[in-house]
Amino acid sequence: MSKLITLEEFIIERQHDFPFATGELSRLLSAIALASKVVNREVNKAGLVDITGAAGEENVQGEEQQKLDVYADDVFRIALEAQGEVCGIASEEQEDYVQFNSDLNSDSKYVVMIDPLDGSSNIDVNVSIGTIFSIYRRVSDANGPVQLEDFLQKGDQQVAAGYVLYGSSAMLVYTTGNGVNGFTLDPSIGSFYLSHPNTQIPKSGKIYSVNQGNFHTFPQGVKDYISWCQESDKESNRPYSARYIGSLVADFHRNMLKGGIYMYPSTAKAPNGKLRLLYECNPLAFLAEQAGGTATNGKQRIMELQPTELHQRVPLFIGSSEMVAKAESFGVVNN
Numbered sequence: 467m468s469k470l471i472t473l474e475e476f477i478i479e480r481q482h483d484f485p486f487a488t489g490e491l492s493r494l495l496s497a498i499a500l501a502s503k504v505v506n507r508e509v510n511k512a513g514l515v516d517i518t519g520a521a522g523e524e525n526v527q528g529e530e531q532q533k534l535d536v537y538a539d540d541v542f543r544i545a546l547e548a549q550g551e552v553c554g555i556a557s558e559e560q561e562d563y564v565q566f567n568s569d570l571n572s573d574s575k576y577v578v579m580i581d582p583l584d585g586s587s588n589i590d591v592n593v594s595i596g597t598i599f600s601i602y603r604r605v606s607d608a609n610g611p612v613q614l615e616d617f618l619q620k621g622d623q624q625v626a627a628g629y630v631l632y633g634s635s636a637m638l639v640y641t642t643g644n645g646v647n648g649f650t651l652d653p654s655i656g657s658f659y660l661s662h663p664n665t666q667i668p669k670s671g672k673i674y675s676v677n678q679g680n681f682h683t684f685p686q687g688v689k690d691y692i693s694w695c696q697e698s699d700k701e702s703n704r705p706y707s708a709r710y711i712g713s714l715v716a717d718f719h720r721n722m723l724k725g726g727i728y729m730y731p732s733t734a735k736a737p738n739g740k741l742r743l744l745y746e747c748n749p750l751a752f753l754a755e756q757a758g759g760t761a762t763n764g765k766q767r768i769m770e771l772q773p774t775e776l777h778q779r780v781p782l783f784i785g786s787s788e789m790v791a792k793a794e795s796f797g798v799v800n801n
Contacts, residue, residue, distance in 0.1 A: 585713025596715025671725020
């Protein structure tokens with residue numbers, strides 16, 4: 467029987483991969499892992515307690531907040547502040563970034579962007595949901611309060627990114643720029659164990675993931691690409707299978723393991739796309755590229771985009787490199 471490696475052991479063994487101070491990453495990821503265990507516990511008992519359903523308010527995106535959205539946002543904020551490595555966070559659930567002002571955080575070097583509970587509209591129907599996170603080094607003066615510029619950094623400045631998937635099992639998947647590794651939670655002892663080392667996205671696959679209910683509002687190039695995916699062609703193994711869960715983390719995770727493309731293009735109602743650059747697209751783009759895949763807005767690499775606001779939205783085409791390139795060849799963005 468091969469030795470089981472815990473998340474904590476793996477981080478210590480791979481500290482040389484982290485370009486900055488070694489213990490900081492360990493404490494940061496430990497805080498995220500701890501918070502994810504707490505959220506996973508609540509997700510698993512959501513049908514037994516009064517924690518599902520709407521909270522009665524809308525978030526900054528104009529979306530109805532679920533009770534677990536609010537709960538998860540609080541849990542991750544408290545856990546990250548308590549570790550002392552983070553000077554502030556920006557959350558999809560908050561209109562502005564949150565500044566950590568305690569003495570413990572006075573000289574902290576990192577900021578975190580987080581989508582505390584992606585796919586939360588699926589909570590009540592027991593579908594997989596997740597948490598997406600992204601870590602940057604602050605660029606403002608460490609002796610002063612965190613600034614907006616610390617959060618509006620290009621994706622290629624990320625020092626770590628990942629997600630937690632709350633499904634049939636809970637998984638934490640992350641990268642520090644040296645490959646992608648996944649860890650599965652053993653709930654009996656509360657530890658994450660390495661289960662998916664050095665994960666690679668197949669160059670091509672047979673899955674395309676898109677909300678086809680919006681088909682008639684897509685750019686013509688996206689319609690043409692979807693029609694191409696549905697055509698029969700033995701040489702290119704088409705038609706492809708349409709698979710769309712509606713939880714970004716779950717759709718991305720499946721396609722990363724099996725090969726495929728996830729698309730959320732611009733639509734008539736959302737001309738700039740719907741997904742958030744900082745909380746969703748940048749961290750998943752970092753993971754995709756580290757696993758050998760590609761992430762673009764249809765014409766430009768996601769991680770090269772300069773953010774201009776905290777809740778900026780962009781189109782997203784992500785997954786197997788050959789499939790993303792083929793989609794781009796159809797001209798999938800409106801000029």
